[in-house]
Each structure stands twice: as structure tokens, then as C-alpha cells.
Amino acid sequence: MQNTNLLVVSAHAADFVWRAGGTMAKYAKGGANVSLVILSYGVRGESNDLWNVEGQTSDNVKRIRRAEIEEAAGHLGVEQMEIWDFDDYHMQITEERLNRLTAHIRKVKPHHIISHGPKDAFNPDHETVSKYVFDASVLSTSNGVRIEGTTTAKQARLFGFEPHQSEISNFKPDVIIDITDVYDRKQAAMNCFKAQGHLIEYYGGKAMLRGNHARRCSGNGAYKYAEAFSRFFPYVGGELV
């Protein structure tokens, strides 16, 4: 994984941890450059517990979430992180924002991008971000899209996070990544979001279930924990993978 650039784009503060934390840690451990863009702090849509505190303010929620994000990203080995502080619930994409992400992709030149898949049965922001990342990735490859100070990128491989309720979001696991050897890092990162204990339990269970699927699909008994992703378009290469 040396010299591989992996870019993760997360709609809200913690999406990347629950859904791709193990894969990020695995790539970081393997020597890849793992970078992260977090589009919003999830102030409105993903901070229910914080708002139960008397006198809560938007700024204070952001402060708390930033601390959580930074700690979690550290556990996963993220090299470079940006928080773009869009409003969430619901998120809106403007031409300026599309240009910004397009330029960012051209700068990072990722081999792989992981972000939200096209459908999420309970989260309209995730669907918005999925299209946002797809559009920007396509624009990033076209040299008629002139953005000062950038050069075109090659088409990145796009992968979709597993949504929270997979089946009713039309999610199919196309790629299951074994995260057994870095699962402790994912756990450490998940534990940074203490206010969301039910999600720590939930995504712990998911990792175990996907590990079971990994064993059944491959016959390889060493897989204990795994994460699943969808693909946006086919694998291309020289081997039957």
C-alpha cells in the first residue's frame, strides 16, 4: 500500500469511524497516505445527546465534536484532515462547494475515495454527499474544467460506506475488507465518541457479522472482523479478484 493515496469524505463528524475506521487504519499501517475531509460537525443531525444538555450552543457542540474527531483520526493514523463546517440536516451543495472538492481531489490525487453510497433510507445528507463526491470525482478528471492551480486527476476508484440500515438502502457488499489485525485501533477510535454508546455496540456487532461473511465467502478462517463497501463501477485490472 506504499504510495497509495486514500481519501475519505465524511458527511458528519463520526461517519468515517463507524463505517471505514478499520480500513483506514489498515491502509495507514500499510504505509498509505490516508487523508480525510469532514464536511460538517453534524451539529443538527447527529448530536442528539449533546443537545439534551441544558444551555447547549452550536459552537459548543462543534468544539466537542472537533475534539472527538481529532482523537479518533489520531488512532486511525490519518495524515491530513480538514473539516469544512457545512451546515447539516440538510446539507446543500453549491457550485463553489463543487469546485472546492474537485480542486481538493486534484490536489490529493487519490487512488481510492471512500464516501457515502447513493442511497440511505434514513439520512438525506448521505445521499447528497454521495452525489457530491461522485460529481467532483468526474469533474476532477476533465481538463476542460479549468481550476487555477490544479491539474487533472486520474479517475479514482469510488467506494460506498455501508449505510446504517443496509437492505432498505439497497446496499450490496461488493468488497469486504478484513480488519482483524487493526480492529483494536477501530475500537479505540469508536470509543472517542462516548456519548454514542449504542453506536459503539452496533458497529462492533457489524464488524463481527461481516467477519463471519468474510469467512464464508472465502473459506479463510482467519478473518474475525471486517468492513463492507459497495463499488461505484467495476474493478479493472489483471486478476480475478
Place this chain on the structure above:
Amino acid sequence: MQNTNLLVVSAHAADFVWRAGGTMAKYAKGGANVSLVILSYGVRGESNDLWNVEGQTSDNVKRIRRAEIEEAAGHLGVEQMEIWDFDDYHMQITEERLNRLTAHIRKVKPHHIISHGPKDAFNPDHETVSKYVFDASVLSTSNGVRIEGTTTAKQARLFGFEPHQSEISNFKPDVIIDITDVYDRKQAAMNCFKAQGHLIEYYGGKAMLRGNHARRCSGNGAYKYAEAFSRFFPYVGGELV
């Protein structure tokens, strides 16, 4: 690809050439063990031109097709080949035939199996064979399925050929294999089936189109010819492929 066992199961005489000949040649060139089971000579369903010859007989059709198969398999580097001589159009699977393929898989212990995908809008045999191969691959892994002289296999990765009319057969390319460096071998193999000139032209065109898709999906301009396959279940492993 050293030490990789690739098994191809072809319903009729030439299916393997049109749809996977390049990938077979690539694996053979890379040092894999490529083996082939051809279930029928395609006497009834895929030998239209031969039957236009006055006085044609079933035995003669088989003789001609065997010669074509053997020559084509040679071009592709097939190490081991069996022709099981089932009747085609339409093909029927019995318990005995299911056991035979199960036992064969246990003997070959393939890492990958390529055969027909679950739907083919114009060929009922291809659908029958798809289920046949899937069932046998599942049975081959279960040690309660007792077959004298065999031991269980690990679950093989299953890949589906591209059917002739892909869209109306619900085919999605999950894996596109670059065959640029072995395309001459595929051409040589296709040319063994001289009576089917329209198919030689057709699958030449397909290889060029899939090469175009390979370039667009990857940004890699070196891909000129390619073959597409569907997957039966997710990729499992350590990298985002």
C-alpha cells in the same frame, strides 16, 4: 498467479473461448493451472452451420467440434480438459451429474471458477449450467457430502461469463480483466471456430469495447482489450480492489 487453480466450466463447445479465452490465456501465461470442463459439444444448440451440410450426423458434429476445442484450448494454454458429452438444448442435471461435478471440484480445488452467470435471455442451457456450477461449488465445501475418494474444497470464487446480450440478461460487469498482452492468443483460439465467423467478429468487437470501459474506469490508457465478468458474491481480502 503461480499456484493458482483456475477452473472453467463451459456449457457448449466454444463458450469458454468467446467469453473467457483472454483471461484463461493470461492466467496460463502467468503460471496458473488452467483446467476446463466442457459439458456438451453443443450438437443441438450451437452447431447450426454444421447441420446445413447434407447428410450431417451427430457423431460427425462431435468429431468436428472436438477438433476445434482441442486446437483452441491449446492456444490458450489449458493444461487439463474434459468433455462430458451431455446432451444440450436442453441440458438436464441429475443427481449423478451433480455428484460428478462436486467431486471434480474437490479434485481440482480451484481458487476461481468461471462459468455461466444466472441469466441468459436467449439460452436456457446457460442458466441451467449456472445453477449447476453454483450448487456443486457449495456442496464441495460441506464435509457431510460424502463422496468416496474426495476431501472438501474451500469455497471457490465464482465468476460469471458475459452473456451474449448482456443488458437483457441482467449482466453487470463486476470485474473487467485486461487481456491486452494475450489478445493474440484469444484471436488464435477464436479463429479455430471458422464456421462461426459472425461470432469472431462479434467478440472481437466486445473485447475492444470492454477495453474502452477499462480505460474509462481506471484512467489507465494502456488497456486495449478486456473481458468482463460478474461475481456471485463479494470480494473478500485486504485491499480496496
Place this chain on the structure above:
Amino acid sequence: MQNTNLLVVSAHAADFVWRAGGTMAKYAKGGANVSLVILSYGVRGESNDLWNVEGQTSDNVKRIRRAEIEEAAGHLGVEQMEIWDFDDYHMQITEERLNRLTAHIRKVKPHHIISHGPKDAFNPDHETVSKYVFDASVLSTSNGVRIEGTTTAKQARLFGFEPHQSEISNFKPDVIIDITDVYDRKQAAMNCFKAQGHLIEYYGGKAMLRGNHARRCSGNGAYKYAEAFSRFFPYVGGELV
């Protein structure tokens, strides 16, 4: 649930426990008549661990599995159980077997039938049984299907088990049943199948995940454990459920 007849049809020995044990216990506790047909002992396809024992025989596997089944069914409150001892892997349905199940449905007159859904990405028997149960349920309602000693049944509601790998089996949860108050019984039943420890862990995780989904879909925080089912045809009645 008084006066409700619930029939569960299980392809192999333990399918009913993992996938519907909680719902069966809930109905039994609520006063319903819960009955069970187990089509096979799962000797060939679902007894891998037992066959690892030196000198194992088919009869001995059946003996062990029967004891497990009976103990588990007891925990769940099953009133009436039959084991039909079909061969599995793969299972075959004859006219005689279709008549037998049709007659059984006419005798039991179930309001609800739970069995396997139409697709299972790794288990051909489950697909066979799904069609078997559907066909028999349709035949059971037609009074031109003359079977000595039976009278026609009303069309039962048909529900499909959640398959082991739900997404690649095209499973959508249509109905999620809260099993929180009977979860101890499901656990007790699962623990009867000690040789399959990985499944006990797996389906424990599943129940927790489905409980999370139940809370999110309903806003009802009391749901902790749940089971999911597909429907074969629409709900009909007087309320928006």
C-alpha cells in the same frame, strides 16, 4: 394471539431457531398454537462439526440433531413438531412431497407460515424449500386439488426468514418483530446447538442489530432485540401497519 395458528417450516435442523426462534417464543407465550415441520436433519449440509468426529455415521448425526431440535423446540414452546427426514444438499421435491405438505397445511390451517424466502446466496436447499412452501400454500386453497381427508385452507400469510447473508440474497426486512421479552428463550434454544458456537454469537449479534433498527424505524426505545422477515405478498387489513 389466542387462536392463532403459526406454522414454521425449516429446511434443516436448526434454521428455525436462528431465524425465527424469538417470534415463535413470542407467539407461544401469547397463546398461539405454534407448530413446526423440519424437512431434514441437515446431515449433509449443516453438520460440518459432527462429521469431523472419527467414525461418524449418518444415523448418529440424526440422533444427535434430533435431541438438539427437541430441546430447542421445548424452550420455544412448540406444541407440535414433525421431522420429515428428507435428504439435504441437495433437497428434492416430488409430487408426493408436495401433496404431503399441502395436506399438512390443510390440517394445521395456519394463519401465518414462516419459512425460507425465495433467494439464499449460499444455500440451494433454502431456495428449493421456499418454492415448495409457496406452491403447497397455493394448492392448499384450491378445492379442485382433491386430497382424501382434507378440506381447503384459507390463504395463509407467508413470511420469509432472514437469510444468512441478507443483502446478496436480495432480502428486504418487511416486518421486524420485537422479541425483547422472550429473548432469554431464544438464547436458551440457541444454546442447544453447542457445536455451532459461531452461529450462537452471530445470531445474537443479529438480534441486537435488528433491535437497533426497530428503535430507529419506530422511535420506540423499549425495543432491544428483534427478528426480521420478508413478506411474500402485501398486508391486507384495516389499519396502517
Place this chain on the structure above:
Amino acid sequence: MQNTNLLVVSAHAADFVWRAGGTMAKYAKGGANVSLVILSYGVRGESNDLWNVEGQTSDNVKRIRRAEIEEAAGHLGVEQMEIWDFDDYHMQITEERLNRLTAHIRKVKPHHIISHGPKDAFNPDHETVSKYVFDASVLSTSNGVRIEGTTTAKQARLFGFEPHQSEISNFKPDVIIDITDVYDRKQAAMNCFKAQGHLIEYYGGKAMLRGNHARRCSGNGAYKYAEAFSRFFPYVGGELV
């Protein structure tokens, strides 16, 4: 429609009337050769009312249904009709039956075949017949399928009846045929099946609804009654239809 051969294959006695009676009448009126194969009398699955008569026998049901069929076919202008008297509920296709239909297609040389579509949420026979007709139509075109006294047919266009519950049977209307000018004939044919009054009302309602759809899709206000069909494969020709 002069010189057009239209073949309709009906699983049970009355399927052709409810689902294609208007189109058959339209083609007959337009000068086409309309022929009909009825595979079963529907004794077991589609004669519920008759079996409510004390002392009913299978032979008597067949006698009554034959009279209804013949009268209805007369109203629709059917030129040639065969009843093959297979058992229904459920129907089974043997090699001999496949050969028989293949030979029949070769004899009739239909330009269009109308029969059951691939899925019917409540009628397993309809699914069986759909595959039966498709398989035979494919075999009929292959000159390696040697059947004494027959010559190969061109691939017929295949159309699927609208199933009784369209949406849950995955039916999409691909072709909507205006039957306004022959609707009286369809009504006359439907009225031959007096014992099934609820179906006469039902398919009268359907014809009116499809007429509404026909107006909306085309902007042509003259369409009052219509029938819908699915296609098995694409339209091919010289105009955008």
C-alpha cells in the same frame, strides 16, 4: 395484419380470454391467423366453483370447460385450437412435452407468441408455462434440434400476459394494445365463463384502466379499452415504436 400468424398459449382454460381476448379478436378481425393451445382444463386450480357442486367429477369439469372454451374462442375468431389436457396445479414439463411444443411452433411458424410472463405471485403453473414457451421458442429456431417432419422457425416475438396481481409479479407493461373497436367481442367471450362473475367484472375494470393509461401515454383520446403485455426481448425494426 394479413399473413400474420399469432399463437396464444394458455396454461388453463380461460387465461387467454381475460388477458388477451381483445388482442386476439383484433388480430382475427384484421385478417391474421390466430391459433390457440390450451395446456390444461384448469380442473384442479381454476375451477373452484364447479367443485362446489355435489358429486362433481374431473371428467365433468373438463366437459363443461371445453364447452366454455369453444364458445369463447368462436367469439374471438380463433381459427385453430388444441387442448392438450395436461394436469394442472401443478403442471410439469417433460422432454416429450417440450418436443411437442417445439414441433407445434415449427408447424405454426408464429410471428408473435403470447403466453404467460416469467413471474406470477399466486400461480406457480403460470411461471412453469412461461419458461416452457420460452424454451420451446428457442429450440424451434435451432436446426440441430432434429424433429421428424419439421423445419426450423424464425425467432418469434414473445409477449407476456398481464398477471392477475401485476405489481407483486414484477410486471411492467411494455406494449399496450388498443382494443376499443373489438371490446364487444372480448365481453362476449368473457361472458362464456359465467361461473366466474367476479373475473368478468375484474377484467372489465382492467380494460378500462389500461384504456386510461393508453390515453395518457399517447395523448390519443380515442382509446377506451386496452390490454397490456410485457415483452421478452427488445423490439427490432425500422421505426421508433
Place this chain on the structure above:
Amino acid sequence: MQNTNLLVVSAHAADFVWRAGGTMAKYAKGGANVSLVILSYGVRGESNDLWNVEGQTSDNVKRIRRAEIEEAAGHLGVEQMEIWDFDDYHMQITEERLNRLTAHIRKVKPHHIISHGPKDAFNPDHETVSKYVFDASVLSTSNGVRIEGTTTAKQARLFGFEPHQSEISNFKPDVIIDITDVYDRKQAAMNCFKAQGHLIEYYGGKAMLRGNHARRCSGNGAYKYAEAFSRFFPYVGGELV
């Protein structure tokens, strides 16, 4: 149904009558609080007949449609109704409008919301409204979405109307509601829209067809008229419904 809050959101003037009038009447009769939001008068898209009158004006169309709506809502037992007077054809959703509906849901606290489903093959407004209602229902549950004077709602069950051409709009009936005992009220409400006689006939036919489906799915012969809805996410509860 006592203490149940049912909210219906209708894109245009009469959508609620054709598609959910019977269910609304049933709930009203059963003691539920039935409330209604009508987003537009359908001036541009659903008042073709009125615009055929010489000298017609937008204000006059609104006046006429308001009278029809009020009379129809009276027949159905609607307790509280608002007309928001958005422009239609095509309708646009702003942040302000999203907040307005979110706040309304928080005020009404509906157990069930019925509105348009996600796809309508001939009506872009219906698709816009479907997403609008879904988004607002999600936002209404999140306590980070701060709207003065409101408190969060529990997630409502969301149901989709049957679109006019169901199959090509990917509609599946998940829930079929028996409206036999209130069908006279639905008829009275439909008759308020005299200018649309073809729709009165059409949706009368639909109610009869769905009644037939209700009988077939349940075996309950008492169902004569029914309405069908899709679900946005699974049923959750304690019984197999």
C-alpha cells in the same frame, strides 16, 4: 384508532381523495385525528378542464378548487386542513418550506403520514413532494434541528400513495386497506370533482380491483373495496402483520 394522528400531505388539490380518501374516512370514522396539508391548488398541472373555459384566471381556478377541496374533506371527516398555495408544475422546495413542514410535523405529531411515493412516471411534482415529506419527517425527529416553539416528534410511519400508473412508477403495494364500510364516503368525496369524470370512473375501478386483491391475499371474502400503499421502511411491532 382513538388517539391516532394521521397526517396526509397532498401535492395538488385532489390527490388525497383519489388515492387515500377511503383510508382517511376509515380513520376518521374510527376516532382518529385526520389532518391534511395541500401544497398547491394544482392550477398549472391538474386543472386542464378549467382552463378550457374562456377568460379563465389563476385566481378563479383557485377559488373553484378550494370549494371542491373543502367539500371533499368534509365528506372524509378531516378535522384540520391547510392549503399552502405553492406553485405547481413544477413545484420547488426551499429551506423555508422544509422548515415549515418540519415544524408542522412537530406540531401534529403524526403516528402515520401518507403522501406521494418516491417515483411517479408522469408527474415530477409527486416525486418532489415525496422527498420533501421524507426529509421533513427525518428532520422533525432530530433535536439538533432547532425550530422555535417546537419539540421533536417520534419517527412517523410513512406510506406512499399509489401513483396513477403503478407499474411503470415502480410501485409495490405493501399495505392494502379495506375501505368497504366507508366506500360511500369516498364516492361522495370523489364526486366533488365533477370536472374530472374520467378520474372518478378510474379510481372507482381501482378500488374494486384492489378489493379483489385483498380477497385473494387474505381469503377474506368480505373485502369489496380497498386502497393500496407502499411503505417507506419496515413495519415494526409485536405481530406478524
Place this chain on the structure above:
Amino acid sequence: MQNTNLLVVSAHAADFVWRAGGTMAKYAKGGANVSLVILSYGVRGESNDLWNVEGQTSDNVKRIRRAEIEEAAGHLGVEQMEIWDFDDYHMQITEERLNRLTAHIRKVKPHHIISHGPKDAFNPDHETVSKYVFDASVLSTSNGVRIEGTTTAKQARLFGFEPHQSEISNFKPDVIIDITDVYDRKQAAMNCFKAQGHLIEYYGGKAMLRGNHARRCSGNGAYKYAEAFSRFFPYVGGELV
């Protein structure tokens, strides 16, 4: 085809040539009025090669592309053409633009409209245009949509271009048009876009493949080249096409 109005709406400069050039030429040859709206020059998204030239400007790209378009349209027999010069990559639809296309459709009164289908796996503009054309076609038929100087149109038949990567764009060929007798004109038109040699080869291959499909679906050996389209809603008429 006399008196038939065919309107083609192309997102970028050359889309119409690759995907519908043969059908346009066929209609023009048959005496139809073929008109064309090109929404953008494809400056940003489809002129990669031109931007590789040192000192390239947007105006110069437009100049070059206009010359290519005009020459190609001449070969195909287009009678009336407009270039609306929207920005591409990505294209945005405003109310003003929606009105403009609605008015244009009312002026042209097309029997058939060919444009982009609803999904394109690599081109967000194509999806935008698909919805744009659909929306405008619906609005054009509603006489409540008051646009000065226009009268309502009848609902046109809508057809979708084949997207570049058909399967991953969910494209199904519903209609395959034989273009054998005008293929030389399509070739001449394609050759106007010399800078895109790989597309000339690609769409030449496609035409040959679709010709093969046309032969197989119809049994008509005269078809050599063809183009495929999807339909937006069912065919309505008097014959089984």
C-alpha cells in the same frame, strides 16, 4: 415517416451523433422533420483533446465544435438546429430554461423525442438533461402551464440514448432500430469529430454489436448495423410491436 416530427436533445456537442445518428438519418431519409437542440458545446466536459492545445480558449473550443456539429448535422439531414450554449460540467436547469424547452416542444410538436436516459454511470450532465427533457415534455401537455404564444402539445414518445457504459447505467434496450441502409451517413457524421478517434471506433463497434442483437431477436439476417434506445413509458397502439 412523412409528417413525423422527431426532436433530438443532446447535452453536449456530439452526443446525438454517436447515439442516434443512424436513426436521425433514417428518419430524415424517410421524409420526417428532424430537428435538434444541443444544450452545450461540451467545452468543459467533452473537449479534452482540444484543451491539450497550448493557449486554448473557451471561445475557440466553441468555434471548433460548432463547425463539427454543423457538418455532422448536414450529413444526417437535420432540418432545424439550435445550440443553446449552456455551461456543462455541470449543467444546471433553471425555471427559465425549463420554460424555454417547454415552449420549444410546443412549437415543434414532436411525435418522438430522443434524449438521454435517466442514468449514466459516468456523466452527471446526462442525468440532469434526462430529467429536464422529461419534465418539459410533461409540462408541454398541460394547458394550465401558460406560456405566451404557445399551445399545448400531445405527449411525445420519449426515448433514451444508450449511455456509454450501458450495464452499469441500468440501460435496457427496449427498441433496436435497424440503420443498415443509412450507416454510411452515420459514419460520415462520426468522422466530423476527428479529434475523438477512439469514439469513432467505439461507436462503430457498438453499431455492429447491436446489428448482431437485431438479427438474433428477429431472425432477420438483413440487419447489419443498429442503434438501441430505452423507452420512458410503454408503447401504445394497435399492433404487437
